[in-house]
Amino acid sequence: MAKNMLLFLSVITMTFSFEIKHICKQTGARYGVLHTEHGDVETPIFMPVGTLASVKYLSPEDLYAMGSGIVLANTYHLWLRPGPDVIKQAGGLHRFMNYKRPLLTDSGGFQVFSLAERRKITEEGVTFKNHLDGSKLFMSPEKSIELQNAFGADIIMSFDECPPYPCSYEYMKESVERTTRWAERGKKAHQNPKQALFGIVQGGAYEDLRKLSAEALVKIDFPGYAIGGTSVGETKETMYKMIEYSTKYLPEDKPRYLMGVGSYDAIIEGVLRGIDMFDCVLPTRIARHGALMTSTGRINIRDKKYEFDFSPLDAECNCYTCQNYSRAYLRHLYKCEEGFVKRLLSIHNINFLLNLTKEIRQAICEDRFGDFKEAFFHKYGLNVTNPRGF
RNA sequence: GGGGGGAUAGCGAAGUGGCCAAACGCAGAUGACUGUAAAUCAUUUCCCAUCGGGUUCGGCAGUUCAAAUCUGUCUCCCCCCA
Numbered sequence: 001m002a003k004n005m006l007l008f009l010s011v012i013t014m015t016f017s018f019e020i021k022h023i024c025k026q027t028g029a030r031y032g033v034l035h036t037e038h039g040d041v042e043t044p045i046f047m048p049v050g051t052l053a054s055v056k057y058l059s060p061e062d063l064y065a066m067g068s069g070i071v072l073a074n075t076y077h078l079w080l081r082p083g084p085d086v087i088k089q090a091g092g093l094h095r096f097m098n099y100k101r102p103l104l105t106d107s108g109g110f111q112v113f114s115l116a117e118r119r120k121i122t123e124e125g126v127t128f129k130n131h132l133d134g135s136k137l138f139m140s141p142e143k144s145i146e147l148q149n150a151f152g153a154d155i156i157m158s159f160d161e162c163p164p165y166p167c168s169y170e171y172m173k174e175s176v177e178r179t180t181r182w183a184e185r186g187k188k189a190h191q192n193p194k195q196a197l198f199g200i201v202q203g204g205a206y207e208d209l210r211k212l213s214a215e216a217l218v219k220i221d222f223p224g225y226a227i228g229g230t231s232v233g234e235t236k237e238t239m240y241k242m243i244e245y246s247t248k249y250l251p252e253d254k255p256r257y258l259m260g261v262g263s264y265d266a267i268i269e270g271v272l273r274g275i276d277m278f279d280c281v282l283p284t285r286i287a288r289h290g291a292l293m294t295s296t297g298r299i300n301i302r303d304k305k306y307e308f309d310f311s312p313l314d315a316e317c318n319c320y321t322c323q324n325y326s327r328a329y330l331r332h333l334y335k336c337e338e339g340f341v342k343r344l345l346s347i348h349n350i351n352f353l354l355n356l357t358k359e360i361r362q363a364i365c366e367d368r369f370g371d372f373k374e375a376f377f378h379k380y381g382l383n384v385t386n387p388r389g390f
Numbered sequence: 391g392g393g394g395g396g397a398u399a400g401c402g403a404a405g406u407g408g409c410c411a412a413a414c415g416c417a418g419a420u421g422a423c424u425g426u427a428a429a430u431c432a433u434u435u436c437c438c439a440u441c442g443g444g445u446u447c448g449g450c451a452g453u454u455c456a457a458a459u460c461u462g463u464c465u466c467c468c469c470c471c472a
Contacts, residue, residue, distance in 0.1 A: 051426050072425070110425045118427090131427045162425075200425090231424040259425040266424080282424045289423070289430075304419070342429070 016154065016196035016223055018043075018255045018276075025367040029271050029360075034070075034255060036102040036154040037194050038094065041069030043255065043276035044360050046267065046353040047104060048284065051077050053087075053097040056284050057343040058350070060099045065320065066351045067358065069101055070155070072279050075147050076108035076139065080132055084150040092152035103153040104279070107144045107186075109200065110260070113162035113232060121161060123178060141182040142189040149192045156190075157226065158183045160200040165234045172204045173212075180216045187220055198224040198257060205238050207245040214249035225250050226257040227275070231266075240269055247274045264293060264356055265380070268373050271360055278357075283349035288342050290334050293352045297380055301345065306331045319351035320344075 015037070022031040032043040048055045048063065051074040055063060063071065073093060078084075090096035093103055111128070112119060118129040125140030144159035160179045163172055183199050190197050199217035203209030217225060227246045230239050239261070247256055255276045261267065262280020270278060283293065290302045294314035299306075301313070312322035313330065321330070321344040333341035363372035 047425095049426065056426080056429095074426075077426080104425095106425045111427095113425090115427070157425080160425095226425080228425070257425090262424055280424050281426045281428090285423060285426065285428065285430090288428080291421095291423080300421080302420080337429075339429080 015194060018224065018253070020253065022365050024364040024369040026370040027272055027364075027373075028274070029364045029369045030274060030276060031361050031364040032255070032276060034102070034276075036196075038100065038102040038154055039069075041102060042361055044267070044271045044357050044364075045069050045277055046262065046357045047072055047277060047279040048350050048354075049074075049279055049281045050097070050099075051281075052081070053078060053093060055346070055350070056288065057339075057346050058284075060097070062320075062343070062347055063099070063350070064101070066347065066354050068350070068354060070104050070277070071099055071101070072104050072106060073097070073151070073153065074108070074110075075105050075144055075151070075157075076111040076128075078105075078151060079108070079137075079139075079147050080130060084147050087152075088150045094152065102155070104155040105148045105151050105153040105157065106259075107148065107157040107159040107200075108139050109144075109157065109160035109228065110162050112160075113164060116164070121178075123181075125159075125182075126161075141186040145186045145189040145191075145197070149190070149195065152192070153195065155196045155198060155224065158186045158197060158199050158222070160202060160228055162228050162232065163202060163204060165204060165229070165232045165238075167204050169206060169209075172202075172206055172209055176202050176209050176213045180213060180220075183217055183222075184220055187222070196223040198222055198226050198255075200226040200228040200259070201246045201250070202229045203242075203245070204229055205234060205242055205245075207241075210242065210245035211249050214246050218249065218251060222254070224255040224257060226259050226277075228259045230258060231260040231280075236266060236269070239266065240273065243270060243273045243275065262353060264353065265377070267353070267356060268360065268376060271364075271369070272373065280353075283353050284346050287345035287349040290345070292345060293349055295379065301327060301330050301334050303331075313348050314352070317348065317351065318355070319348050321348045321351075 017035045018032060020030050020032040034041045034043060047070040048068060049072045053073050055071060087093055087096050112126050115128060115131060118131060120127045125138055128137045128139060130137050141159040148156040159182050161175050163175045179202050187197060199220060199222040201210060201213045201217060203213045227243055230242055243258060250256055256274060257277035258270045258275040260280055261270060261278050262282040267278050291298060291300050292313050295316045306327040309327040311327060313327060314322055325344060330341055330344060363369040
């Protein structure tokens with residue numbers, strides 16, 4: 001009873017905060033804790049993506065079992081279906097999707113990029129030609145925040161434009177300035193103090209524009225900052241520069257979230273450059289397409305060489321799939337298009353990245369993240385089949 | 391016994407004298423996917439090879455400059471009549 005009371009009190013009093021607990025003496029990488037209304041999560045963290053209020057093919061229990069913390073959902077897609085009224089009436093996104101740990105909603109800014117063919121940008125906002133029925137929809141910074149307030153995720157994102165790569169300097173400058181104005185408008189519109197609104201640094205690969213963007217956002221003052229416009233076709237080297245150009249101008253004591261990045265090498269390189277949070281559809285999407293991340297490189301379960309392979313996907317993996325099923329069985333299910341395989345493979349890839357970030361946190365706490373990186377890359381370097389490092 | 395139809399690459403199925411190593415679907419073999427319009431997309435599958443070459447369209451024998459396509463014949467399959 002007393003415990004419940006305490007929990008209740010903590011729920012009504014707890015607001016968002018970030019605490020850096022340790023800085024790796026070897027690399028300067030950060031280990032921290034995000035405090036949210038739905039519990040604490042340690043950083044660096046990988047956040048699985050559940051666009052439509054579900055991490056495809058996985059249950060909340062699957063996610064808890066893997067130690068998942070924050071999960072993402074998407075404002076644009078939930079706006080279309082089921083719409084804010086349903087989620088509001090359900091008692092918020094947490095209750096609606098039955099996820100008890102922290103949630104983060106993306107603003108719809110990524111859809112400005114991914115649905116570029118079907119939208120028009122103006123100073124006021126973005127007009128989308130709805131991909132479901134073709135009807136016109138208008139998303140403004142205020143609308144995005146209003147929706148996100150209705151959904152009630154612990155962390156919400158500023159409505160931005162995720163510009164393409166490559167992108168001309170002139171366009172990028174215009175875009176960054178507009179995204180900055182949108183960030184300001186969004187902050188003004190933000191109603192729920194329990195939700196932490198993050199700003200998003202843009203500027204592509206232009207150092208001065210990243211600086212311009214970061215400094216302007218810091219001036220507006222957000223409880224956390226994201227780095228956007230990454231993983232949109234640029235090389236890894238360019239992405240690492242984008243990170244450096246951005247983090248340089250961000251306050252040390254606020255969380256930094258690298259948006260849309262989820263290959264294991266980029267996560268390690270990101271942490272090395274001071275990133276605390278990552279999200280990516282990569283593990284779930286490639287899993288559905290038969291590709292798995294393993295401790296000895298990437299494999300594709302479709303391949304004939306696994307026909308009689310009764311070993312697990314990854315001998316070092318502790319996930320449910322690797323503990324119970326063989327490559328031969330998973331290949332069989334994949335070949336026969338049995339839906340179960342999508343769950344099993346998704347579990348493995350999500351677990352792989354959650355486990356990777358867990359090992360990263362340990363290494364940081366023990367001041368050996370540099371050694372960890374070297375050992376990790378060495379191991380992968382010997383076996384990796386994909387030069388991009390998946 | 392009589393009449394009709396058919397045999398094309400792993401399977402199904404187009405093609406009915408040159409533009410055919412042969413459409414398309416399935417199946418097979420690979421690859422890609424990074425704030426999810428994604429159970430999607432791309433490549434590839436007769437043989438050898440880098441260009442290129444060599445064997446194919448039930449078998450055999452013909453006609454023709456040229457045949458998967460025309461003729462004869464054989465084998466097998468299906469349908470109808472008795």
